[in-house]
Amino acid sequence: MRLLRPLPWIAVLLLAAALRAPSLTAAQPYMNYVDEGNYLHVSARMIRDWRWIPDEFLYPSLPITAVAAAARAYDPIYRARHEGRPMRDDVLTGHDGYYDVLEPFEILLLGRILSFLAGLGVVLVTGLLARRVAGPRAGLLAAFTAALLPALVARGGIAVVDPYATFFVAACLLFTERARTSDRPGREALLAGAMAGFAFASKYPAILISLSFALTVWLSRPAWRERLRLWAIAAAGAIGAAGLAMPGLLTVPGQVLGGILRQSELYKELTSPPLWPQVVTQAEWDIPMRGPEVGWIFLALVAMGLGAALWDRRTRPSATGWALFVVLGLALYTRQSFTPFRNFLPLLPIGCVAVAVLFERLRIIRFSWAHAAGFVLIAILFGPQVVRFARERAGFEDSRVQAIDWVARNSRPGQTVLVLNDLAFLPSEIGRLAGRRVEVQAWDQLQQRIPGRRARYLVITQMNTQEGRPLISAEWIGKIQERYKERALFGEHPASPFPGHWHGNRQVIRVLERRRAPRADGAGQRSSAPRPDRESPAAPPP
Numbered sequence: 001m002r003l004l005r006p007l008p009w010i011a012v013l014l015l016a017a018a019l020r021a022p023s024l025t026a027a028q029p030y031m032n033y034v035d036e037g038n039y040l041h042v043s044a045r046m047i048r049d050w051r052w053i054p055d056e057f058l059y060p061s062l063p064i065t066a067v068a069a070a071a072r073a074y075d076p077i078y079r080a081r082h083e084g085r086p087m088r089d090d091v092l093t094g095h096d097g098y099y100d101v102l103e104p105f106e107i108l109l110l111g112r113i114l115s116f117l118a119g120l121g122v123v124l125v126t127g128l129l130a131r132r133v134a135g136p137r138a139g140l141l142a143a144f145t146a147a148l149l150p151a152l153v154a155r156g157g158i159a160v161v162d163p164y165a166t167f168f169v170a171a172c173l174l175f176t177e178r179a180r181t182s183d184r185p186g187r188e189a190l191l192a193g194a195m196a197g198f199a200f201a202s203k204y205p206a207i208l209i210s211l212s213f214a215l216t217v218w219l220s221r222p223a224w225r226e227r228l229r230l231w232a233i234a235a236a237g238a239i240g241a242a243g244l245a246m247p248g249l250l251t252v253p254g255q256v257l258g259g260i261l262r263q264s265e266l267y268k269e270l271t272s273p274p275l276w277p278q279v280v281t282q283a284e285w286d287i288p289m290r291g292p293e294v295g296w297i298f299l300a301l302v303a304m305g306l307g308a309a310l311w312d313r314r315t316r317p318s319a320t321g322w323a324l325f326v327v328l329g330l331a332l333y334t335r336q337s338f339t340p341f342r343n344f345l346p347l348l349p350i351g352c353v354a355v356a357v358l359f360e361r362l363r364i365i366r367f368s369w370a371h372a373a374g375f376v377l378i379a380i381l382f383g384p385q386v387v388r389f390a391r392e393r394a395g396f397e398d399s400r401v402q403a404i405d406w407v408a409r410n411s412r413p414g415q416t417v418l419v420l421n422d423l424a425f426l427p428s429e430i431g432r433l434a435g436r437r438v439e440v441q442a443w444d445q446l447q448q449r450i451p452g453r454r455a456r457y458l459v460i461t462q463m464n465t466q467e468g469r470p471l472i473s474a475e476w477i478g479k480i481q482e483r484y485k486e487r488a489l490f491g492e493h494p495a496s497p498f499p500g501h502w503h504g505n506r507q508v509i510r511v512l513e514r515r516r517a518p519r520a521d522g523a524g525q526r527s528s529a530p531r532p533d534r535e536s537p538a539a540p541p542p
Helices: 006-024 036-049 061-081 105-134 136-148 150-154 162-181 186-200 204-220 224-245 253-269 275-280 296-311 316-334 341-364 370-394 399-410 443-452 474-483
Strands: 416-420 437-441 457-460 484-490 509-514
Touching: 006 105, 006 136, 006 150, 006 370, 036 061, 036 105, 061 105, 061 162, 061 224, 105 136, 105 150, 105 162, 105 341, 136 150, 136 341, 136 370, 150 341, 150 370, 162 186, 162 204, 162 316, 162 341, 186 204, 186 224, 204 224, 204 316, 204 341, 275 296, 275 341, 296 316, 296 341, 316 341, 341 370, 399 457, 399 484, 399 509, 416 443, 437 443, 443 457, 443 474, 474 484
Parallel strands: 416 437, 416 457
Antiparallel strands: 457 509, 484 509
């Protein structure tokens, strides 16, 4: 029987992995979330320059350095697959100022895999924390809830810093709980402090979890001498871990402080849709998930579970520390005009544990099917939403990939393809059109080539310039229609006019093929346009 005990935990972890794994290759080889490039461009420069200290600190160093370290470990495999060429020789980041350009894809994939592992760690540690607080069945329910919670699933396979911070926050809470109940709490306090330091090195505001530790110790240890000793040990652990994970704190403290201040200024400048609809109606605008991040039913369960934990004097010290961290997190982020839900991810393990505590307390009052009801309720609340999300991620393609696929299928070597550079194609994707004469140019250069009829294909879009004017005027639309026939249309959203912004994965891309020039005697006019591609959706001209 003892050998069978880990099986439910393994099943929950496998479920969590299955729901998150499709995001690892979604939109390959392009980013599939706005924040992926914000720290991976820094990692790419570290790989290219073979450095261990980042050149900027807008984001903390631990996730950035983790990707760079993973790339170095992977480099022998990369060399074997690329004729002995090291990865650093192929790094391309921010080419021509375009945020979307990050190569090779292995950098992006490594960043996603590390976030994926951190996400699985969140599931496991959340379950262990609930198990410590309320017993084995509560632990499994908390892990199951974390495995299915949409906000965690959606970010469990994309390269962002939030899963790191969430994992270390949950680990800090686990060691805090162990320090609270241990007869010799020094080691646990050191580890709790270290987890707080790693959380800070993952996402700066996550250091607030240290106050949760401090409050829990204050409530659970009556002697001031013992309190001060544990606080000092935890502080030493936090400082040591932060310095280890983020050496820039010691080598370039001024740059680190400047990055923190700049991040704060950016949050004051940016605006976003309000937070509450993200929570209960529709997930964060950059997350392609239909449905809320958590939903109001889950919030109600969390409130009741946290209330039950605060009411019970056995769990009151821990629950008070949790409540403090929740209040501080909400106070920090909700007062800003920019409120993406990803900032609140470190609060979610507490919510999962609170729900498990609630159903454990229901069992105590002889509601014998409480745990089974908890599993069923969580599965009903979140199962359909996250399964649908995983299925959509598994088949998700960037419109630029679709456009290159179409041109590769329908063109022949030697033909000329003109590509609008505002679409931010990856050079490696353009390289898939081997044998064709591909020219990636700005619109003012492309329009000089169109009248000559020498280009067989155009890969363009209609978009507004940074000044708000249409990039392609009505006059030029007419000239294009005289010479070219639209053959394929991909994507649904307009392209961004700002190179430094993420273009998204579904920007509108039109592929046009040159019409046959009519003969002077009028012959051949019936076949002046090529037959439309059957796979291409019908679309109006650009």
